[in-house]
Amino acid sequence: MKKETEGGTVHRMRFAGRRATLRGLVALGAATVGAQSIRPASAAARPLKIGYVSPRTGPLAPFAETDGFMLQRVRAAIANGISVAGNVHPVLIIEKDSQSNPNRAAEVTASLIKDDKVDLIVSACTADTVNPVSDQCELSRIPCITTNCPWQPYYFGRGGSPAKGFEYTYHFCWGLEDLIAVYTAIWDSTGAATNRTVGALWPNDAEGNAFSDKAFGFPPALAANGYKLVDLGRFQPGANDFSAQIRAFKAAKVEIVTGVLPPAAFATFWSQAAQQGFKPKIVTFAKALLFPSAVAGLGPRGVGLSTEVAWSPAYPYRSRLTGETSAQFADAYEAATGRQWVQPLGATLSLFEVALDVLRRTTVLTPQGIVASIRATDYASAVGPVKWTGSPVKNVTKTPLVGAQWTAGNRHPLDLQIVSATLAKDIGVQKRLAILT
Missing domain, CATH: 3.40.50.2300 (Response regulator)
Known part of the structure; x- marks a missing residue:
């Protein structure tokens, strides 16, 4: 093998080395890190x-x-x-x-x-x-x-x-003050269509305890707005029997039901309500009713349920x-x-x-x-x-919040239509709330 000298061969090696380095930098720049x-x-x-x-x-x-x-x-x-x-x-x-x-x-x-x-x-x-x-x-x-x-x-x-x-x-x-304002605006929009008696399902978790707080949660706000509250107290997350609450709601002639539940827990409650003949006029829930897949899983009884909206195509x-x-x-x-x-x-x-x-x-x-x-x-x-x-x-x-109701859709089986936007005047209302039948 020919021995390298300090002449042209070394110069060519250095030039080739610089080209290799440049190629390496280009490759590094195009590399994918974590997709x-x-x-x-x-x-x-x-x-x-x-x-x-x-x-x-x-x-x-x-x-x-x-x-x-x-x-x-x-x-x-x-x-x-x-x-x-x-x-x-x-x-x-x-x-x-x-x-x-x-x-x-x-x-x-x-x-x-x-x-x-x-x-x-x-x-x-x-x-x-x-x-x-x-x-x-x-x-x-x-x-x-x-x-x-x-x-x-x-x-x-x-x-x-x-x-x-x-x-x-x-x-x-x-915040909860916005959620309360949105929910009560939804209910108030029906005028005298309900007796203003509200049944609550708030579990013993971070959200349920905040919603039921007697200082800044729903209880004082509902009382101040002329609503009667029926609340049997906190229950453990994962509960799958709401018979006691449903009996209390029926006895008190509850016509509005609200709460914060995961979709599966709400589905259990709503099924048991049907089995026990409990038919409220308005059902407005946080968390459980946010997603079309969860509401679709309720079948025809998912139409007419209402919830909050923090973003929509509207x-x-x-x-x-x-x-x-x-x-x-x-x-x-x-x-x-x-x-x-x-x-x-x-x-x-x-x-x-x-x-x-x-x-x-x-x-x-x-x-x-x-x-x-x-x-x-x-x-x-x-x-x-x-x-x-x-x-x-x-x-x-804080960011804006509005109220909406699930309706039978055209483009989708179910659509979430804005029914109340009192806290966000630049967001338009798409329909009036319909009472459950």
Whole structure:
């Protein structure tokens, strides 16, 4: 073999080496990390890591059924990175499944912080998810933004104090006062069609305890608005016999039933109500009636049930991340998945809209710097304005909420039509509430 010299052969080797290095950098820029392609803009622009915790499996999985589509759209929108303080950074979204278990939610959050070393954590879908995630972030001093859980179970369920608040954890969503206002507006819209006697099903969990709170929950508000409440007290989550409540409701001539139950528990109650001849005129439930699949499973008796709406294709807001209106985003989801739109589609999109806006405005990429950017947020999201101003309490800002009823549909077997929008004048009413028959 010919021995290399310091002449032309070495020069060619160095040139070939530089070409190999360039090819390696190009290959690195096109590499996929966790299903997301990232393109480094410069050697100094490190990847920004966002951890995302949601219940992809388990009883709460319907809240996260849109995650795959939504994350695909978000990743496409930021495929070329985002500009932060003059540098373009690739963004890596690391997903974790809470399995609908609060303990698991805390564990995967700790892993995101310790092992993945994320810059920011986001989470959604009920207090069983967002509370343990937020607690772990507050303990570890990592910025966290959450949504899709009424703010009282999030805040007071974590031992929050309005005088003190939290340092690293922030939440945007409507509150119980909004839910109560929406529900009573739904019921009031029928005029004298009911006797204003309300039967309640509130379990012994974070949401049930908040809804039934005698200071800020439904009981004082219903009394103040002239409603009579029939409530047998808290029952354990997972209960499958509502005979005692149904007997009490029938004895008190209850014509309106409300509560907060998982879909399976509500289906059990509604079936037992039919078996025992209990026929209320209005049924308005949180959680159980949010999803078309759950309501469709009730058969013909699902038509006419009512619930709250935190996002729908009828919302007048546009995503500044994807550029789509609410209706366009819902249409894109249905075309891509073959499934009907669901409310969390807008909530989780807005979560990433806000998170990316926060990172774009951050001047110093430290936990404290990111928190400062969160506090300064003033963003028009897919679910409405998001701006932390210390109201209603520190670390919480509210988004619009309206009331809706399930009707027989044209495009889908069931449609969720807005029947009350007293708290959001820019969101139009689609129909009047119909009494159950």
